Each structure stands twice: as C-alpha cells, then as structure tokens.
Amino acid sequence: MSNREAEAYRPLFPTKHIPIVLISIVQAASTLTKKTDRDREDWITRRLHARLIRIREFRDGPFDIRLQPEIPSLDPDADTPAGRIDLLVSCGLGHEVYFAVEAKRLRVCSSNGHITSSGSREYVLAGMMRFVNGQYAPHMEAGAMLGYVFDGKIDKAV
C-alpha cells in the first residue's frame, strides 16, 4: 500500500476513548461475581452488560455497548453455536466502527475439584488469536480480552 493510499484510511474507533471503556468495564465488574462454579461465560457477560449500560459513560455518554448473544448454528449437526464476539462498544460512528471485547473463563474448577488449564488455552487460541488473525474485529485497530478468573488468582490466570 502506498503512503498516499495509507493516508486515505482514517482511524476508526477513537483511541483516546479506549481507556474510558476499559475503566468502565473494571468499574462495572467490581460487583460481579460467579453464581456457581459452573457459571457460564455468556451468563456472566450478560450480567456484566446489565451493569455496563447503567454506567454514565454508556447510559448518557457518547458510548453504546452491545451484547452479542450467541447465534444458534445453522448447521443442524453442529454441537456449538456460531461464534461471535461478546461485547461491542460503538461511539456514534455507526455500528461498523467498534471496539470489541471478547470474554473467556479462566481457572475454572473441574468436576473433580481441580483447576483446569483449558481456559487459558481457549483464552489464547479462541480469543487473542482470533483478533490477531482478523477473525474478530477485522479492520479495527484495537480490541480487548476479558478474563473471568474463577478462583480470583489473577497472577496465575494466563
């Protein structure tokens, strides 16, 4: 791409807004807890979203945060629903311009009482890497991963 062509591309989601979005997520999540050891990721995200839409920046401010519910798979033989990123923050420039947040569970207790490491693998492969390879948030400059650390040990989470 020539310099001239590169200049024709404009930034999409304003980067100066990203810290505000992240601070708001931390603020909303401060009262968020798992309901059971088997609490599902999409249920937790739904509760987080219900808190986020009440935060001033989202409620009366310039941002709009949308929860993206799971899509039932169109393939009747598929075991899992079609994947979609969990939360999209837009800012008045249409829904095509957004800051994406993908959530994953970490350090979940398995049925035999052990902390599983599968969450970390999923966090990286089915989360971060999807941003890297453009499956999530294509054309967007930045996105975020959010981890629900089930045993609260954040330093051991990933």
Added chain:
Amino acid sequence: MPKLLNFAGGSNCPRADIPVIHEGDFLSEETLAGETFDCIIGNPPWAGRQNKQLAQKFMQKAPLFLRSGGTGCLLLPSKILQNQTDAFQAKWLGQVTLKRVLQLADYSFLLFQNALCPAFIALFTNTPPQPTQDLIEFVAPKFNRAGLRQGIVTVNPTNRTWIPLGDILAATRSKTAPVVWKRRLWGTPRDQKLLDLLQSMPSLREQVDVLSELKTRRSGQTKRWVTGQGIKPWPEQKAESESDRPPKRNRWPLDTRFIETQTWKSNLLLLPGDTISFEERLKKKNYRMDVLYSQPPSELFQPPMVLISQGSIKVTFCDFDVLFQDSLQSISGPPEDNDLLMFLAAYLRSNVAKYFLFHTSANWGIERDKVHLFELLRIPFPLPEDEFVSPDAAKIVSEVAKRMKALHQNLKDTFSQYEQNLRSQPLFRSRGAKIDRRWHEERKEQVDAFQEELEPLIYRYFGLTEQEVTLIDVIRVFEPSSTPTTWQSEKTVTLDLVEKTTVTPYSAQGLAAYADTLAETLNTWAKAEGSSYRVSAEGGTDEETGLAMVTLRLSLAETPYRRKALSRRLTEILKKLCAHASKRSETLLYERDILIFQGKLIYIVRPNILLNWTRTAALNDTARIFAEVALAGEKPS
C-alpha cells in the same frame, strides 16, 4: 408473432413457440421441476394467519427456483416479520442471504388503496448466509409529502439502518425476533440504548401467571398475580353442537356488577356508576342466564385488579367485584398488593409504558394501536425492592396510591353531585344527557391532569435520566405521525415546520429545542473529559428552500442559542448541496445528512421538518459529532 406463453392446461392448450412465460402452480413439485432462474420477482398471495400465512410458502419455495447466487425480490405482508413467526424466520434466514428489507408500513394506507395490512419488500440472494458477518439493510421510510407528485418515496437518513443477521437469529431463540425488527422502525440509535436498558429490567411477566398457560401446563399459580380473559356468555340463539365445549352453569348472582367494553371510558379508576347488572347485560345482548360458554376462576373478577382492554390499550384500576367479557382481561392480586396494583395501573397508562410498547409491540405504529397480552407482559416492571429502581421506589408507590385514592374519592363525590342534579330534573331528558356529557368531560379532565402529575414520579421510580425522559417525550411526535390514513393527515406532525408546529416544546422554542439539547449534551461530555472547550449554537430556517441550519461554534464559554437569518445565497448553495448529496434509486430518494466541519464551526443542514429537528435527533447528532471531533485529533494509522 411467436407464442411465448406455455399454458398449464395440457394438450388442449396451444404450446408456446418460445416458452418464456409458464403458467403453473408455483407451490407444486411438478412445476418447472429442476429448472432454475437468475431472478424471481413476485407478489405472492397473502392469506392465512401467523405460520399458516400462504406467502411464507412462496418464500420457502423461491430459493429452489433460483440458481446459486440468484436474486429474489418479494412483496410480502409485514406480519411475516412482526407476528409470532420466529421459527419460520430462523429457518428461512438460514436458507437465503437477506440483503434488504424495505418496510412500507408507514405508507400502508397510502400506497395501496384498500390495503388490508402493511407490506414490506424482501430482497435476497440464493447464497448461504454468514450469520456472524451479514448485515441486513433495513429501510423504513416515514411518510413524507416531498416528491409525491413524481411518485417518489423519500428516505430520511434516520430511516435506514443495518441489522446484524446474528441479532435476528439469536432473537428467534427467545421468540423476540419481531421485537428486533420493530425496535428499528421508529427507534433511533439513541432509542436502542434506552430500550436495551428497559429490556434489561425484570418484566411484568415475572410477577404474573397467565391463566391459559397454567391450564395448558396443568400447574397451579406460583406468581403473586394472575391474569386472564373475562367470561364468554352463551347466545340464546346458539344451539349446542358437538364441537362446542359443554356449557358451564352460571354461578354468578345476576345482580353482580358488570362492565361493558363499549361504554368503558378507561378513566384510570372504575366507579360503580360505570357498571350495569349482570342480568341487564345478559338480557340486553340476548345471552342465556343459566349457562356460560366459559367461566374463568372467580379471583379474576375480585379486587384489587387492573383491567386491560385487548385492543387499543386501555387500563383502569378497580376496587370492587366486577364481571367483564373476554374482550377485557384483568391482572388481579391479593389485598395487600392494592397499592402496587394501583401503581401498575397508573404506570401502564404512562409515557414510559407507551414508549416501550410503541417500540416493541407488533401492531402499534404499523397497523393499529393494538397490544397483545404477551407483549404487555414484556413491559419492564421491577418491584420497589429491585436493584434497578430508585432507592425511594417504595415511597413512590405509596405516594401514587395515596394520590389515586384521593382522586377516587373526589370522582365519587363529583359523580354523586351530578346524579343529584339529574334526579332533581327527571323530566328533562335532554338536559340529563348534557349533564352526563359534562360529567364525563370533567372526569376526563381530572384524570388527565392527574396522569400528567404522575409522570415525573414514574420517571423517578425507574431512575430515568434527563436524556431518557427527553427520548420518551418524543413519543408525542412519533406516535400520532405513524401510519397516516390520508395524504393530508394533520396528525403527521413529523412533517410540521419546526417553528409552526403545535407540539411542545417545539411550538414555543422552535429550533432552539434541538440546538440547546445538542449544545448542552456536547458541553456536558466535554466537561466530563476535562476539556476547556465549549460549544454554542445558532440557527435559522428558510421558507423558500425549506431548509433549516444549526451552527455550532467552538469557544471557551457557553452562550445561549441565537436565532440567525440565513442569507439567500447560502441557502441556495445548501439546497444544491442537499440535492447533490441525495441519491435517487428508482422510486426511492435517499436523503443525506449534511454535516460540515470547518475550523471551529460545525454546520448541520436538513429539510425544515420536525422529524429532523427533535431533541431525539439532537441526542443522536451529539454522539456523532463528539466522535468525529475525537477522531479529528488523531492521525491516520
């Protein structure tokens, strides 16, 4: 001339020389078996209800006649999107890629004479959909007289949105796909935020058991309240047949009070004087007195209860035993919930409820102002102890109930007074009718004034912000304007010139209502970000070109809105710019918003109609301008 038409009649009919046109049953398996086409355009027959709608069969069959990647375009009844068709929508949207929906509901009584129901046009391709990526262009033009003479339908920029296919498919699972479509009909992006907030609250359904559902499930009542339809009487002329359910013995005393739907004025509080005796009703309508067709449980007819009409939403609170027919339904509860049910009645008549139902119910704003019971039960109704409501919610409920009781007493006293006047002049029947009319007028005045007084309390109960109240208030512009029945309808206030409308606050403030909301919101956001810059607004309209313009000026101090005359030369240039920016696509004219950023000035130019200059429009523009300003400070990556 060569014959082009291939008749379906067989050997008796002449064969086509060049078989271009085929006569046949589109739905039959034999018709054009194995043949595919590049394009299918059709106006399939509309018949049947909900999932038995014949047009659905044509939608399902059309992809079979399309080559891979071929295009289909069908004129369909809006009911296919709006009625309880979730399973059908999930299946069909998995078969084809729906590209565009042109929702013509607002023109339904104008485009097609004698139309029985509104229409939409679906444009789709025979390609597998990409549920995580596809966006459906949803175009819902609102009635506009501009361009009518040329047969052009104008599409305002706010009438066009893109709905993620994934949102529709996900909603089909919770049977709310019709709500996703409906929310976009009149709801702007800013409305979507408020509707998300309201939908995140516990709904009325969480408090109410539906009798018919309990009966189907054969389970008992588990929720605090119960709802169901009234009795169905048995007409004297009707003979018992085998297909009928066995008649139920009438166990209601004939002197029980009965409220008739036709005479019900829906004035918040039902008074004994509004009723007649059950016997009088049965005699009047020639119904049998010994049996009924259906006899719902007695708790439906006992106070405290909220009575709701099935058609256009009418709500009243009742504190005495009363019977009613199946066109009404009640929500009844135990005596200790009297105040809460009073509050519910007031709330269901409030602007918040109207706003929510207008944006989410299938028929209101599309066909007629009808709200189904299941739609009404979706309304947000958090209890006073819920975390989502105001901390003083319990006090608000008590306050509303206290005021309603005072109004109730006042109405009873006023009614007694009128009755006394009527008794004192029994010989003058015409005078009696006049007194009756005066009583109803006075009652309506009292109730309307009371409801107006309650609105702020209901906003406070839900903890709504000033912006959210502003959005709700705009329902007074949108609701009367929807689905006009004539080209010259005076109800279409969205087309009023801003400075000439009679709708408050625009009637007094004109463009200032828009401009002040825009400037104040931008300044609030700038302050929150720690910016020392502020904006001030000025604006004006031009009768000749029919345009209005608001200019925002960046400065270090806030100054009040100023009215400013627009120069002739400027408005002529702007008119040309608007025309140049608009795009004509056959009979549709897509208007474009003109926002010009120049140094410390931002110009907003649009046709001078109220739809473009509401306070809701201002809130949507604020977000857009704020983001553009933020981006302007960033270099391309």
